[in-house]
Amino acid sequence: MKILISNDDGISSTGIAALVKELKKIGDVTVVAPATEQSAVGHAITMKYPLRVTEYFVNGEFFGYAVDGTPADCVKIGIRNIMKDTPDIVVSGINLGSNAAINIIYSGTVSAAREAAIMDVPAIAVSVASHDATHFDYAARFSAELALKVVQNGLQTGTLLNVNLPDLPENEIKGVLITQQGKSKWDDIYEERIDPYGKKYYWLTGNLVETDYSLEADYFALKNKYATVTPIHFDLTDYKTFEILKNWYLEKKKI
Amino acid sequence: MKILISNDDGISSTGIAALVKELKKIGDVTVVAPATEQSAVGHAITMKYPLRVTEYFVNGEFFGYAVDGTPADCVKIGIRNIMKDTPDIVVSGINLGSNAAINIIYSGTVSAAREAAIMDVPAIAVSVASHDATHFDYAARFSAELALKVVQNGLQTGTLLNVNLPDLPENEIKGVLITQQGKSKWDDIYEERIDPYGKKYYWLTGNLVETDYSLEADYFALKNKYATVTPIHFDLTDYKTFEILKNWYLEKKKI
Numbered sequence: 001m002k003i004l005i006s007n008d009d010g011i012s013s014t015g016i017a018a019l020v021k022e023l024k025k026i027g028d029v030t031v032v033a034p035a036t037e038q039s040a041v042g043h044a045i046t047m048k049y050p051l052r053v054t055e056y057f058v059n060g061e062f063f064g065y066a067v068d069g070t071p072a073d074c075v076k077i078g079i080r081n082i083m084k085d086t087p088d089i090v091v092s093g094i095n096l097g098s099n100a101a102i103n104i105i106y107s108g109t110v111s112a113a114r115e116a117a118i119m120d121v122p123a124i125a126v127s128v129a130s131h132d133a134t135h136f137d138y139a140a141r142f143s144a145e146l147a148l149k150v151v152q153n154g155l156q157t158g159t160l161l162n163v164n165l166p167d168l169p170e171n172e173i174k175g176v177l178i179t180q181q182g183k184s185k186w187d188d189i190y191e192e193r194i195d196p197y198g199k200k201y202y203w204l205t206g207n208l209v210e211t212d213y214s215l216e217a218d219y220f221a222l223k224n225k226y227a228t229v230t231p232i233h234f235d236l237t238d239y240k241t242f243e244i245l246k247n248w249y250l251e252k253k254k255i
Numbered sequence: 256m257k258i259l260i261s262n263d264d265g266i267s268s269t270g271i272a273a274l275v276k277e278l279k280k281i282g283d284v285t286v287v288a289p290a291t292e293q294s295a296v297g298h299a300i301t302m303k304y305p306l307r308v309t310e311y312f313v314n315g316e317f318f319g320y321a322v323d324g325t326p327a328d329c330v331k332i333g334i335r336n337i338m339k340d341t342p343d344i345v346v347s348g349i350n351l352g353s354n355a356a357i358n359i360i361y362s363g364t365v366s367a368a369r370e371a372a373i374m375d376v377p378a379i380a381v382s383v384a385s386h387d388a389t390h391f392d393y394a395a396r397f398s399a400e401l402a403l404k405v406v407q408n409g410l411q412t413g414t415l416l417n418v419n420l421p422d423l424p425e426n427e428i429k430g431v432l433i434t435q436q437g438k439s440k441w442d443d444i445y446e447e448r449i450d451p452y453g454k455k456y457y458w459l460t461g462n463l464v465e466t467d468y469s470l471e472a473d474y475f476a477l478k479n480k481y482a483t484v485t486p487i488h489f490d491l492t493d494y495k496t497f498e499i500l501k502n503w504y505l506e507k508k509k510i
Binding site for chain 2: 037039040041042043044045046047048050051052053072073076077080081102104105106111114118119120146149153155156158159161175176177178180181185186188189190192193199200201202203204229230231232233234235236237238239240241242244245246248250251
């Protein structure tokens with residue numbers, strides 16, 4: 001079983017180390033990850049500049065390939081150039097911080113997995129819900145278990161699995177739920193500050209406002225101490241509106 | 256009618272100038288756009304660094320606000336801090352280059368409009384299908400017409416419209432079609448090159464391979480000289496797989 005591992009926190013992150021250690025028990029692992037932190041880059045890819053690939057060592061031992069690009073870049077170049085054969089699965093993570101609800105849109109971790117799905121390779125994104133996460137053991141073991149199930153059962157083309165776990169020891173996690181992207185939005189605040197030269201600058205902060213209080217919503221289930229598995233796709237067509245628009249009479253000419 | 260205009264090619268792009276000129280005829284326009292080109296940044300947002308906002312002038316006349324961030328950043332800070340009232344509509348573009356099929360995922364232009372939709376503001380993204388596009392007149396007029404229709408008719412919360420036009424004079428455009436995100440994928444190639452110091456670097460190129468040959472597919476319709484309007488949403492849950500996963504028995508414990 002050939003496994004490509006990437007992330008968005010960068011190749012030196014504690015989360016990716018935990019994932020690599022566990023997935024090496026079930027397959028042949030190649031790591032291709034961003035050289036530097038790439039959180040909230042969404043599905044950015046690098047076209048205007050070239051990419052560099054550097055071998056990355058931990059305690060003198062080869063760990064993987066560091067790419068000076070985005071998570072999606074890493075998966076693309078990992079599959080196209082670095083690996084000899086197409087991997088059986090791509091696993092992205094373990095991210096420090098949840099990627100649930102509307103945050104799926106902004107997530108580099110999820111985009112790495114989504115890039116794999118676009119390339120017809122089954123994929124999982126894994127996150128632990130704290131920026132100071134320390135509980136990676138169960139998350140890594142669950143990732144390995146799920147990766148095996150995905151390769152066994154297969155996933156529909158264009159689908160990936162987005163996994164979130166509470167930052168808790170295994171015995172405090174209530175269970176695993178199959179969930180949906182919870183409805184939510186950010187109540188953004190741009191903090192206005194003044195730099196040492198008297199000029200204004202703005203820093204994004206804010207609160208995620210959830211509006212979906214069922215255990216089928218990823219964000220709510222996660223807050224209630226469940227691990228969540230949300231199937232994600234990238235067919236963005238809104239089919240309901242597609243039918244409605246036909247009555248807007250936008251056609252300039254008949255076909 | 257209050258209109259916020261943004262893009263991903265940057266505030267000095269010819270495409271945004273054409274859009275601003277036309278939309279000023281139908282409303283009160285505020286421009287908040289990236290200071291520099293931000294193509295293919297996807298739905299990236301800036302959290303690790305602060306943003307700067309600079310007044311941008313064209314021939315000594317105030318044109319709009321330049322932000323040293325991404326398209327999604329511009330829409331967020333435009334709505335939250337720069338505009339006094341929430342706009343009636345956000346229009347993103349006019350992009351030089353199509354944003355159809357799988358490219359919707361990578362597009363900064365579409366992400367600006369999507370950020371507006373996330374914030375409950377109706378939005379349109381507009382692109383002309385050539386990186387050297389010159390035919391903006393009809394695209395700008397069509398954007399104004401569509402913006403009026405959107406404000407009149409409303410759009411379902413969470414939906415935005417993604418418009419693509421061929422780079423042709425109006426009389427050569429066959430008509431306007433309501434379309435879906437065409438199925439396609441990139442056949443990526445990383446060109447391997449050597450820098451002046453003898454080190455390797457990789458540059459992303461490739462071809463878009465479409466697999467959807469109907470006039471309901473945005474990319475195919477566009478190639479056949481139609482303007483296309485594709486309704487887009489951001490509920491990424493794959494509901495079909497959601498049901499299937501329930502039979503994978505992932506639950507660690509019963510609830």
